[in-house]
Amino acid sequence: MEKTPHAVITVTHPAPRRADLRFMLAHPAHLIALGFGSGLSPWAPGTVGTLWAWLTFSLLRPFLDDFGFGMLIGASAVVGCWASTVTARHLATADPSAIVVDEVVAFWLVLWLVTPAGWLGQLVTFGLFRFFDAAKPGPVGWADRRFKGRPGEPIGWVQGCGVMFDDFVAAGCCLLVVALWQWW
Numbered sequence: 001m002e003k004t005p006h007a008v009i010t011v012t013h014p015a016p017r018r019a020d021l022r023f024m025l026a027h028p029a030h031l032i033a034l035g036f037g038s039g040l041s042p043w044a045p046g047t048v049g050t051l052w053a054w055l056t057f058s059l060l061r062p063f064l065d066d067f068g069f070g071m072l073i074g075a076s077a078v079v080g081c082w083a084s085t086v087t088a089r090h091l092a093t094a095d096p097s098a099i100v101v102d103e104v105v106a107f108w109l110v111l112w113l114v115t116p117a118g119w120l121g122q123l124v125t126f127g128l129f130r131f132f133d134a135a136k137p138g139p140v141g142w143a144d145r146r147f148k149g150r151p152g153e154p155i156g157w158v159q160g161c162g163v164m165f166d167d168f169v170a171a172g173c174c175l176l177v178v179a180l181w182q183w184w
Contacts, residue, residue: 017091019098029086032079032101039100047130049100053107054126061115069112076105077164085160094149094159103133106167110174128177132170143169 017023019040024030038052039045064072080101087099110125111117117125132140147162149155 016093016096019087019091019096023090027086027090029083030090033083033087033099035100035104038104039098045097045100046103046133049103050107050126050130050133052100053104054111054122056104057108057111066112069108073105073109073112076101076108077168080105080164081157081161084163085155085157088160088163089155092155094153094155095144095163099163102164102167105164106133106171109168110171113175114178125174125178128174129170132173133167136166136170138173140166140170140173 019030019034021037021040024034024037024040034040035049035052038049041048060072061069083101084099088094088096091098107126107129110129111122114121114125136144143162143166147158147165149159
């Protein structure tokens with residue numbers, strides 16, 4: 001018997017891109033996802049994005065009451081999912097380090113809930129949040145792995161919202177430590 005060759009279908013995916021100023025300004029989602037440029041930092045973009053969150057929180061806090069800040073955080077979470085999805089697709093990477101809107105919105109939540117903490121209290125929560133976000137212990141690591149795409153898999157809403165989700169879990173862990181500290 002003669003063997004017949006099987007058709008092989010090759011799916012090509014775009015090569016991963018690197019975010020730069022031109023990329024950021026090419027689409028509104030990029031500008032949002034890259035934290036208005038804070039995600040372009042060549043060193044520790046997540047930390048720079050969290051510092052950007054702290055600065056913008058400090059600037060916005062005098063103008064927003066608790067309801068206003070709650071609405072801002074809720075709307076920013078939805079917009080952040082959209083911006084993360086679009087930007088990750090355009091960068092051809094499921095969770096690019098340049099996307100920092102997740103750090104921004106999650107750290108806003110932390111700061112909003114620990115206010116009226118003073119400068120030292122905010123500094124401690126900054127350190128705790130960065131630890132949970134970077135080291136990804138326990139539930140943060142689970143959340144991070146849960147929504148990662150597989151290599152070659154198209155980037156969709158699941159991955160875009162997953163970018164945001166693990167940072168909200170990190171925020172929850174940070175707030176739990178703060179609550180336990182206050183209780184003790």
